[in-house]
Amino acid sequence: xxxxxxxxxxxxxxxxxxxxxxxxxxxxxxxxxxxxxxxxxxxxxxxxxxxxxxxxxxxxxxxxxxxxxxxxxxxxxxxxxxxxxxxxxxxxxxxxxxxxxxxxxxxxxxxxxxxxxxxxxxxxxxxxxxxxxxxxxxxxxxxxxxxxxxxxxxxxxxxxxxxxxxxxxxxxxxxxxxxxxxxxxxxxxxxxxxxxxxxxxxxxxxxxxxxxxxxxxxxxxxxxxxxxxxxxxxxxxxxxxxxxxxxxxxxxxxxxxxxxxxxxxxxxxxxxxxxxxxxxxxxxxxxxxxxxxxxxxxxxxxxxxxxxxxxxxxxxxxxxxxxxxxxxxxxxxxxxxxxxxxxxxxxxxxxxxxxxxxxxxxxxxxxxxxxxxxxxxxxxxxxxxxxxxxxxxxxxxxxxxxxxxxxxxxxxxxxxxxxxxxxxxxxxxxxxxxxxxxxxxxxxxxxxxxxxxxxxxxxxxxxxxxxxxxxxxxxxxxxxxxxxxxxxxxxxxxxxxxxxxxxxxxxxxxxxxxxxxxxxxxxxxxxxxxxxxxxxxxxxxxxxxxxxxxxxxxxxxxxxxxxxxxxxxxxxxxxxxxxxxxxxxxxxxxx
Numbered sequence: 001x002x003x004x005x006x007x008x009x010x011x012x013x014x015x016x017x018x019x020x021x022x023x024x025x026x027x028x029x030x031x032x033x034x035x036x037x038x039x040x041x042x043x044x045x046x047x048x049x050x051x052x053x054x055x056x057x058x059x060x061x062x063x064x065x066x067x068x069x070x071x072x073x074x075x076x077x078x079x080x081x082x083x084x085x086x087x088x089x090x091x092x093x094x095x096x097x098x099x100x101x102x103x104x105x106x107x108x109x110x111x112x113x114x115x116x117x118x119x120x121x122x123x124x125x126x127x128x129x130x131x132x133x134x135x136x137x138x139x140x141x142x143x144x145x146x147x148x149x150x151x152x153x154x155x156x157x158x159x160x161x162x163x164x165x166x167x168x169x170x171x172x173x174x175x176x177x178x179x180x181x182x183x184x185x186x187x188x189x190x191x192x193x194x195x196x197x198x199x200x201x202x203x204x205x206x207x208x209x210x211x212x213x214x215x216x217x218x219x220x221x222x223x224x225x226x227x228x229x230x231x232x233x234x235x236x237x238x239x240x241x242x243x244x245x246x247x248x249x250x251x252x253x254x255x256x257x258x259x260x261x262x263x264x265x266x267x268x269x270x271x272x273x274x275x276x277x278x279x280x281x282x283x284x285x286x287x288x289x290x291x292x293x294x295x296x297x298x299x300x301x302x303x304x305x306x307x308x309x310x311x312x313x314x315x316x317x318x319x320x321x322x323x324x325x326x327x328x329x330x331x332x333x334x335x336x337x338x339x340x341x342x343x344x345x346x347x348x349x350x351x352x353x354x355x356x357x358x359x360x361x362x363x364x365x366x367x368x369x370x371x372x373x374x375x376x377x378x379x380x381x382x383x384x385x386x387x388x389x390x391x392x393x394x395x396x397x398x399x400x401x402x403x404x405x406x407x408x409x410x411x412x413x414x415x416x417x418x419x420x421x422x423x424x425x426x427x428x429x430x431x432x433x434x435x436x437x438x439x440x441x442x443x444x445x446x447x448x449x450x451x452x453x454x455x456x457x458x459x460x461x462x463x464x465x466x467x468x469x470x471x472x473x474x475x476x477x478x479x480x481x482x483x484x485x486x487x488x489x490x491x492x493x494x495x496x497x498x499x500x501x502x503x504x505x506x507x508x509x510x511x512x513x514x515x516x517x518x519x520x521x522x523x524x525x526x527x528x529x530x531x532x533x534x535x536x537x538x539x540x541x542x543x544x545x546x547x548x549x550x551x552x553x554x555x556x557x558x559x560x561x562x563x564x565x566x567x568x569x570x571x572x573x574x575x576x577x578x579x580x581x582x583x584x585x586x587x588x589x590x591x
Contacts, residue, residue, distance in 0.1 A: 003071045004051050005308075009040060015067040016040040018060055027055045029075065036072065051075050063166070063184055065142050069321055071308060137205045138163075138185050143174060144495065149201040150174040151363050152194055157207065161189045170206065173459070175368035177498075178491040185209055199361070287314035295319045300326070365460035376522040381562045384517040385570045389554045389581035391533060397584055401475075410478035414530065414554070415453060415507045419477050421580045422528060423449045423469040426503060429573045433502045435523040436564055443564065452501035452521060453481060455488040462488045463521060465501040509533060509554075518559045525564050528577070529557035554581060 009016065016038040023035045034046040053075030060072055143150065150172040157169050168180040187209030194206055285302050287295075291314055295302040298319065305322045307314035351357045362370065391414075398412055405412040426433040426449050435444045449470045452463040464484035469477060487493045504521045507530040518529040531554075538551040558574045565573075 001056060001074050001076050002051050002053065003074050004035070004049055006038075006047065006066050006068050006070050006072055007050060008068055009038070009045065009047075013040050013068075015065055016045075018062050018064045018066050019044060021058065021060070021062055023055050023058070023073065025055050025058060029053065029055060038066065063182075069308065069317060136185055136187065136209050138169070138183055138207055138209065140172075140181065140200050140202050140204050140206055141184060142202055143172070143179065143181075147174050147202075149199055150179075151361075152196050152198050152200050153178060155192065155194070155196055157189050157192070159189050159192060163187060163189055163209065172200065173364040173491075174495075175364050175371075177493050177495050285314060286311055291316055291319060298323050363459065365457075365462065369460050372522070373519050376519050379522055380520050380525075382517070382520060382559050383562045383565075383567065383570065385558045385560070385567070385574050386515055387556045387558075387571075387574045387578050389556055389578035390538065390551050391554045391581050392552045394581055394584055395533075395552050405475050405478040408475050408479050410475065410480075410482040412474070412478050413481070414509065414533070415505060416474055416478040416481050417581075418505055418507070418528070418530060419451055419453070419466060419469050419481070420472075420474050421577055422451060422503060422505060424580065425573060425577050427470065428576060429569065431565055431569065432526045432560070432573055434525055434564065436525065436561065446502045448502065450500050450502050452498070452504040453484070454504060454506035455485055457488050457491075459491065462493060462498060463501065463504060464488055464493055464497050465499065467500065503527070505530065515555045515557050518557060520559050520561055525561040526570075526573075527559050529559070531555035531557065 006016075018036060019039050020037040021035070022037070023029055029035060029049045030052045031050060032048050035049045036047045038045055038047050056074045056076050058073045060066055060070070066072070140150075152170060153173050154171040155169070156171070157163055163169060163183045163186060165184060165186045166182050169183045170181045172179055172181050190208045190210045192207045194200055194204070200206070285305075286307065286309075287302060287305075292302055294316055295305065300319055300323050302314065302319075305314050305318050306312075307318055309315055309318075394417065398414070398417065402412040405416075410416070430445055431443075433446050433449060435446070436442075437444055448468065450465050450467045451469050452465045455462045455464060464487070466472075466477065466480055466484065472480070484493070484497065487497070501521065501524060503524055504518075504527040506518050506527060508516065509530050509532040511532075513531045515531050516529055518527045520527050533552050533554040535550050536553045537548045538553070539546055540549045540551075556574060556578060558570055558577075560570050
């Protein structure tokens, strides 16, 4: 019997949500056949099988969060190679080592007894979900990468209501969007343990149910017998010996030819408070000697590794995966550590000394906006360049073609035109469509143009992204901009619709003002701000002289990352945009 595990899906993709399973027990699969649909942080992908055979047991269910390397199903008669010998795999399954923690009051370690004293057969733990009479709990599931909590906007169930698996039961506002959370259990709601407006964390109990689905209780573990003064490695050796004796083999027959027998390690030092010579009193772990040696070589505590084999047996892949997770955790901690220019916030005074106050919790979007803008401001050395564009002729064209955009379902706004202008400018000045990788000392030039548009909502600032702006005409852009703006106001923007931007536009012209200094949206390197256009007297030069004429002037503000963009380049970039506004025909010539 061979296990099919979730393969590597791409760089930095460690897990995904199982959307659909395409196989069932008894079905025949072949290598390369799509067997599941998995939703990652980036897309929904079909995962092909790497083995062939008849499906025996499925270890996951739709809706589960699955990690790379996790067993999806087992097949019989598969043509695949295994990293472990069948004899050792079967032995570990026949005589699993007890995982129950030992009490500190005992002075001896416990290991699995020899096969002669063990029951001839063990009842395998049930794998199916069973209905129980008592209440079951529905807890807030994982919502996505780096999302650990959210604000409960609306609860869709009440005590006495019947809930089905997959039914939306609540609306939760995270740092990125408002999402509907489906139930993973079925039954009748008994008690609701949260209320609207609360901040809820992943894993927190939302409500309990009567007659709900629940995982079966853990099967009884094998009894253990004490062995005096035994080290953890020696305990594992004894468990291994007991397992192979169940098959009637010797250690030389069970181990690979190139694998030497582990030397016994028995200590006669006194045991105090569950420790042997300074080592914590812990149960032996089911792992082959070469796996233990690998753990020692890479500096991993074998007791911290979670085994994915039968009976919790630990393989080399488990050790490597654990070491990788430790490195990733260390890297994340290093990135989260305070950097130069990041200072602790000073303590606020007691405002109640001077009068009455009211404290209101920062909700998801506002809290995330504060964090992100502070990060951008502290990371990027900002410079803001200002210019003005004469859009008198452009406004006439806008009014002329506005009905065409309205027929298509959009609105011909200055922002829609600015999107097209900026997409053309980013092709001429590619350094504005880039990012800086400080650690690798590299500049990342993007070969695509996705422009974000800052949207003012009652929940705070959202930035939906319009993709491939350079490949769309202004009417198409106007329609898509109208649709995204509506979704932002109605709290229906999905997280992926606010990701992947290479440049940002923010327009405050509908409110007022003559100019401002927008903050660059990290990891981008520039942002264009538009203020309210107004009629101003401008000196217009003619062949026979010149005169002042009323012209419609649009103020432009460009903030940029001075690490990558010099002031002269910023001035040229902004002047190019101003001239494109002033001479729309320029887009056809240079765009």
